[in-house]
Amino acid sequence: MEENSFLEIAKKAKAASKKAATLSEKIKNQALLNIAENIKNNKDKIFEANKKDLEEAEPLVKNGELSQSVFNRLKLDENKMRDMIQGIIDISNLEDPIGKVLLKRQLDDGLVLTKISCPIGVLGIIFEARPDVISQISSLAIKSSNAVILKGGKESVNTNKAIMSLIQDALEKTEGFPQDMLTQVFSRDDVKNMLSMDKYIDLIIPRGGNSLVKFIKENTKIPVLGHADGICHIFIDESADFEKAKRVVIDSKTQYPSACNSVETILIHKNFKEADRLLEALVETGITLISNPESWHKEYSDKILSYKFVESLEEAIEHINEYSSGHTESIITENSDNARIFMNAVDSAGVYHNVSTRFADGFRYGFGAEVGISTNKTHARGPVGLEGLTIYKYNIEGNGDIVKDYVEGIKKFHHKDL
Amino acid sequence: MEENSFLEIAKKAKAASKKAATLSEKIKNQALLNIAENIKNNKDKIFEANKKDLEEAEPLVKNGELSQSVFNRLKLDENKMRDMIQGIIDISNLEDPIGKVLLKRQLDDGLVLTKISCPIGVLGIIFEARPDVISQISSLAIKSSNAVILKGGKESVNTNKAIMSLIQDALEKTEGFPQDMLTQVFSRDDVKNMLSMDKYIDLIIPRGGNSLVKFIKENTKIPVLGHADGICHIFIDESADFEKAKRVVIDSKTQYPSACNSVETILIHKNFKEADRLLEALVETGITLISNPESWHKEYSDKILSYKFVESLEEAIEHINEYSSGHTESIITENSDNARIFMNAVDSAGVYHNVSTRFADGFRYGFGAEVGISTNKTHARGPVGLEGLTIYKYNIEGNGDIVKDYVEGIKKFHHKDL
Numbered sequence: 001m002e003e004n005s006f007l008e009i010a011k012k013a014k015a016a017s018k019k020a021a022t023l024s025e026k027i028k029n030q031a032l033l034n035i036a037e038n039i040k041n042n043k044d045k046i047f048e049a050n051k052k053d054l055e056e057a058e059p060l061v062k063n064g065e066l067s068q069s070v071f072n073r074l075k076l077d078e079n080k081m082r083d084m085i086q087g088i089i090d091i092s093n094l095e096d097p098i099g100k101v102l103l104k105r106q107l108d109d110g111l112v113l114t115k116i117s118c119p120i121g122v123l124g125i126i127f128e129a130r131p132d133v134i135s136q137i138s139s140l141a142i143k144s145s146n147a148v149i150l151k152g153g154k155e156s157v158n159t160n161k162a163i164m165s166l167i168q169d170a171l172e173k174t175e176g177f178p179q180d181m182l183t184q185v186f187s188r189d190d191v192k193n194m195l196s197m198d199k200y201i202d203l204i205i206p207r208g209g210n211s212l213v214k215f216i217k218e219n220t221k222i223p224v225l226g227h228a229d230g231i232c233h234i235f236i237d238e239s240a241d242f243e244k245a246k247r248v249v250i251d252s253k254t255q256y257p258s259a260c261n262s263v264e265t266i267l268i269h270k271n272f273k274e275a276d277r278l279l280e281a282l283v284e285t286g287i288t289l290i291s292n293p294e295s296w297h298k299e300y301s302d303k304i305l306s307y308k309f310v311e312s313l314e315e316a317i318e319h320i321n322e323y324s325s326g327h328t329e330s331i332i333t334e335n336s337d338n339a340r341i342f343m344n345a346v347d348s349a350g351v352y353h354n355v356s357t358r359f360a361d362g363f364r365y366g367f368g369a370e371v372g373i374s375t376n377k378t379h380a381r382g383p384v385g386l387e388g389l390t391i392y393k394y395n396i397e398g399n400g401d402i403v404k405d406y407v408e409g410i411k412k413f414h415h416k417d418l
Numbered sequence: 419m420e421e422n423s424f425l426e427i428a429k430k431a432k433a434a435s436k437k438a439a440t441l442s443e444k445i446k447n448q449a450l451l452n453i454a455e456n457i458k459n460n461k462d463k464i465f466e467a468n469k470k471d472l473e474e475a476e477p478l479v480k481n482g483e484l485s486q487s488v489f490n491r492l493k494l495d496e497n498k499m500r501d502m503i504q505g506i507i508d509i510s511n512l513e514d515p516i517g518k519v520l521l522k523r524q525l526d527d528g529l530v531l532t533k534i535s536c537p538i539g540v541l542g543i544i545f546e547a548r549p550d551v552i553s554q555i556s557s558l559a560i561k562s563s564n565a566v567i568l569k570g571g572k573e574s575v576n577t578n579k580a581i582m583s584l585i586q587d588a589l590e591k592t593e594g595f596p597q598d599m600l601t602q603v604f605s606r607d608d609v610k611n612m613l614s615m616d617k618y619i620d621l622i623i624p625r626g627g628n629s630l631v632k633f634i635k636e637n638t639k640i641p642v643l644g645h646a647d648g649i650c651h652i653f654i655d656e657s658a659d660f661e662k663a664k665r666v667v668i669d670s671k672t673q674y675p676s677a678c679n680s681v682e683t684i685l686i687h688k689n690f691k692e693a694d695r696l697l698e699a700l701v702e703t704g705i706t707l708i709s710n711p712e713s714w715h716k717e718y719s720d721k722i723l724s725y726k727f728v729e730s731l732e733e734a735i736e737h738i739n740e741y742s743s744g745h746t747e748s749i750i751t752e753n754s755d756n757a758r759i760f761m762n763a764v765d766s767a768g769v770y771h772n773v774s775t776r777f778a779d780g781f782r783y784g785f786g787a788e789v790g791i792s793t794n795k796t797h798a799r800g801p802v803g804l805e806g807l808t809i810y811k812y813n814i815e816g817n818g819d820i821v822k823d824y825v826e827g828i829k830k831f832h833h834k835d836l
Contacts, residue, residue: 017765018735018739018763018765021762021763021765022759022762022763105783105784107777107782107783107784111773113783113784118765120795120796121765121795202795202796203795203796217639218639221635221636221639223641223794223795223796223797225796241818243818244817244818247818247820248818248819248820250820251820251821251822255820255821255822255825256821317436321436339815341440343813344439344440345436345439345440347435347436347439347536347539347811348811349811349812350811350812350813350814351811351812351813352813352814352815352816353813353814353815353816354815354816354817354818354819355529355814355815355816355818355819356819356820356821358820358821359525359814359819359821360812364525364821364824364831365523365525365531365812366523366525366531366831366833376641377538377539377620377621377641377809378538378620378621378641378643378796378797378798378809379641379796379797379809380796381809381810381811382810382811382812383812391795391796391797391799392799392800393765393766393767393768393769393799393800394767394768394769394778394783394800394801395761395768395769395770395771396768396770396771396773396777397757397770397771397772397773398770398771398772398773399662399772400659400661400662400665400666400772400773401666401772401773401774401777402665402666402668402669402673402774402776403669403673403674403774403776403777403782404669404673406782407673413782413784415784
């Protein structure tokens with residue numbers, strides 16, 4: 001798509017976002033239920049389109065251009081379809097994140113300040129081969145009253161088109177819904193266009209591998225919500241309970257090794273007496289151990305685990321704050337003082353005590369839906385729910401009030417929270 | 419300063435920020451009181467340094483290289499000094515923004531999630547000629563446990579050095595305080611260095627004119643908290659009360675014309691019967707009126723006001739959403755439905771009803787201190803208090819808990835807020 005026509009899409013999305021901001025909860029939920037219904041009734045169309053994508057992808061897997069794991073993510077089956085539809089319905093049941101009163105304060109008699117949650121505006125979503133991302137992100141955008149421009153991976157283009165077409169049909173049938181709120185774009189140039197349009201796009205959310213996220217972060221001035229690396233650590237303290245350490249490390253490494261919240265490095269206190277037994281137990285479960293400084297900043301996304309002995313809690317904290325990607329870390333200890341020090345001093349989105357790093361997840365946190373996991377230090381950090389797609393505005397209701405009266409001392413603020 | 423030595427400063431600030439994150443409220447407040455005391459006891463040193471700056475600036479004002487208003491901001495007097503010292507004491511009296519429990523949720527028996535406020539890390543502050551910014555920002559950074567690197571304008575270099583030296587002396591005397599938390603840099607290259615070091619600096623806060631802020635936003639990947647333009651609007655609705663309209667517009671334009679929250683454009687409903695009388699009254703107070711499409715996107719920062727007649731409330735909203743900088747807008751109306759529609763549909767940080775735009779200010783909102791005013795759509799919007807210098811982390815306390823148990827259905831989350 002040429003820049004000019006992308007500009008048109010971006011402008012339309014911006015205009016739609018202003019209408020979206022005033023959508024009622026009822027219309028938004030009706031839109032979501034219509035989408036779920038339409039997808040359910042026409043899932044064969046999606047499976048057909050998906051079959052086409054899979055047929056086109058197959059030779060690429062054979063000649064090594066596409067990995068088997070991407071192929072697997074591309075493939076929709078009845079289970080994924082059911083989860084996709086249920087996901088939309090679940091989002092319709094969540095509390096409306098828009099219009100929440102976050103603060104209400106009387107500044108003076110008859111002068112009331114209200115801080116109220118509102119949508120961010122236009123989201124740009126760039127995702128790789130998982131076609132279920134379309135319905136999920138579209139649903140989150142609708143619920144949070146944001147407009148969205150979606151760019152999916154080329155491998156799933158037929159599936160993406162089929163899903164988006166069913167979404168658009170459903171929205172057309174939803175009275176009062178601004179259809180330009182959701183647009184899909186397809187070309188590589190559209191990614192470039194999207195990243196350059198900071199006048200129209202307020203937030204970029206990449207859903208995909210490290211290299212995609214890194215590329216995006218390097219090439220835009222628009223805020224990016226997400227994470228590139230997931231280099232998570234577990235520190236086995238001197239007083240760690242052996243069984244807990246073993247359980248937690250094995251779960252953190254093997255339960256889903258390619259997840260971003262899997263552990264990559266364990267740090268072991270030199271005085272932890274059962275270190276050898278622990279390492280042996282890890283090897284027995286099929287984990288490959290590495291102890292090499294070059295691996296401290298590597299994310300293997302596989303059953304490979306780096307380990308290092310440290311002199312002290314402080315060395316563990318320093319190592320983590322140096323090499324961690326700021327995602328999730330855990331301490332295994334029976335010493336609650338050490339746990340407290342670790343949890344305060346480690347500067348990551350999630351810092352746990354005697355818990356698997358794999359718990360870092362919006363659903364496990366009870367957010368009902370997950371936008372993604374952020375390692376940013378501003379706006380939203382850790383697993384991000386609907387709240388991460390909102391910001392706020394300040395309203396003041398008055399009666400002809402002017403600042404001059406307060407500057408000249410004729411009136412005085414009394415700041416009373418209501 | 420060469421890049422290498424700036425890198426050292428940035429690294430030290432990052433290391434100090436980790437220590438800062440665990441500072442007790444007591445030490446932080448003690449540090450602030452020590453600073454206030456030390457400045458009070460040595461204010462003559464500051465006045466002396468300031469005199470030097472003024473002497474160097476005087477010829478620049480005469481030959482037109484420096485504006486009179488910059489010179490005025492540069493000049494410290496007893497009143498400004500008293501406000502500066504009181505400002506530090508006021509910040510010591512504010513509630514600690516760090517360590518607040520924002521959410522506490524039992525995920526399952528013995529598995530508790532806590533969302534807790536924490537500092538962002540390292541702030542980079544770039545400010546122009548106002549030397550009182552140093553003590554203010556340093557105090558805010560201390561209170562919010564953030565490290566800070568400050569780069570002031572060259573016009574106030576002597577004053578800045580004198581103030582920072584007194585701050586550092588006071589911090590040295592504060593037991594347990596990591597002194598590397600606060601650093602000052604001086605050269606133009608340091609600005610470039612600062613903007614490039616996204617590995618070490620987490621947030622840039624520019625305090626200065628439009629061109630400074632625009633330059634910074636164009637030249638960094640680090641999140642920037644602030645605003646460039648302040649193009650604020652007032653819409654005089656059909657049913658506006660004449661006296662309120664007059665009061666509010668005059669206050670919004672003339673109470674402090676160079677402030678970012680001053681109004682730049684008024685939109686008048688074509689059916690507002692007293693439009694002529696209103697425009698006459700504005701001219702009488704010395705306001706110059708302009709009605710020219712070229713001025714819709716201009717910030718005059720002077721007693722110049724653009725005006726435009728509109729057909730409807732909707733046209734007013736569209737005009738504002740197109741030309742506003744997203745700072746602050748106000749509607750003057752006796753029609754509460756129209757007020758509600760305006761306040762919902764206008765996408766700005768502040769949207770008021772029958773109130774002067776000049777109220778957009780952290781102190782007037784009752785925040786106790788103001789970091790600046792943001793027109794961002796993520797993290798912090800509008801007047802930003804201490805909260806804008808914080809983010810949060812998630813802690814989980816458990817007892818060897820693993821995700822496998824939940825994936826396999828052996829255990830179930832029950833998500834109970836505590």
